[in-house]
């Protein structure tokens with residue numbers, strides 16, 4: 001299939017600080033939008049499409065446009081957890097191709113670190129009175145435990161080991177140590193050791209929820225950023241090289257009687273995105289995959305088609321996911337949610353680092369990177385979740 | 396006595412399930428139109444959309460599909476439990492439910508995927524609804 005090049009990422013900004021008491025979540029969003037527009041050489045008044053997941057007090061479709069002071073022609077408030085931004089990019093691509101808008105902005109802001117939100121270990125605080133909460137809250141399953149249940153089943157069915165999963169943490173930390181913002185993040189968040197780690201380090205870190213160790217879990221940070229997506233006509237006049245959106249896929253998955261917990265929504269969204277883009281996984285140079293936990297990446301590498309179901313443990317071994325390894329793709333070259341930035345919904349950063357790679361601006365730059373995939377996961381991998389896949393190409 | 400979080404009502408989908416728990420029954424649903432087993436409870440069949448669902452009582456026997464042992468939970472309701480096992484249980488009647496595993500000394504060592512388990516109804520200090528949990532057989 002011929003690649004359709006109707007829309008491109010033309011401006012990006014990642015809020016540099018991961019502990020920032022001086023700003024609100026909405027301020028992170030608004031100021032990031034301004035900086036992303038500046039990065040593109042576009043102005044506030046050019047924005048005619050607003051995509052927002054509703055995070056940050058007073059955000060959303062009603063609140064954010066008023067706060068920013070813009071009157072967009074397209075307002076999209078898709079909110080599917082951490083992968084909301086892949087969905088937004090997919091929708092912006094469609095809306096731009098249909099002529100509904102020309103300059104779309106996506107933004108994210110969160111104060112999860114300074115507000116001390118226990119995302120992974122908070123567990124249910126009170127039974128909720130919803131159909132799901134009434135059936136699950138009595139059991140005290142934390143978010144981490146939910147992902148850990150996927151890991152256990154993966155190990156049981158395919159013989160995957162913690163040593164193998166740890167390779168994902170090791171490669172990601174190596175990338176983080178090359179990214180000054182990630183190093184600052186780990187220092188500000190008071191990581192015990194800010195250095196490259198080994199498989200042994202991961203195994204020796206404490207278990208939070210069997211079988212997942214502390215060094216297999218993402219950080220909880222402040223942060224955010226913004227992304228500008230523009231039509232091909234606008235993209236030809238922007239400051240930096242456009243990063244083209246080639247294809248997207250969206251899917252959901254949930255607990256089903258007799259279902260396979262080791263397969264995620266990516267098994268549906270991935271093939272759709274690759275088919276639309278007209279590329280195959282073996283052509284991908286950079287894989288930005290939501291690393292909430294090691295197991296998330298393992299499952300998604302399989303579901304996206306980088307390897308067969310059950311073979312991710314072997315696939316990631318031997319440092320394969322490192323930025324400088326001969327065999328691609330490079331994984332989470334910014335340092336990932338594990339070691340650079342995870343304020344709760346990481347999806348935007350997957351697109352930002354993909355764009356940096358395809359512009360040649362990454363701190364772990366893959367030489368000659370031409371194609372990137374961003375795959376986000378929102379919700380719970382072992383329960384109800386959404387998966388969004390976006391394929392991008394260098395100019 | 397255990398002190399787990401209680402279900403909260405009014406909640407129309409799960410009310411009948413929890414009334415069953417009070418009577419020592421593990422209830423699930425099956426569609427009269429297409430025979431699909433429906434769980435967690437709701438008012439329509441997830442396979443065909445029919446609202447003609449029959450309530451049934453499970454024998455409460457099944458196996459551990461997967462599990463995790465929670466070592467850290469900041470929720471006060473679970474802070475005192477120590478390490479505890481949460482699991483998805485595949486019941487013999489064909490439905491999968493989240494639950495807890497009880498009756499094991501060290502859950503990090505004594506719970507296994509595929510292990511046969513049987514439901515029991517654990518009384519709660521927290522309220523009138525006993526919580527269905529599973530014990531290895």
Ligand SMILES: [Zn+2]
Pocket residue numbers: 426427428429430431440441442443444445
């Ligand atoms: Zn039916």
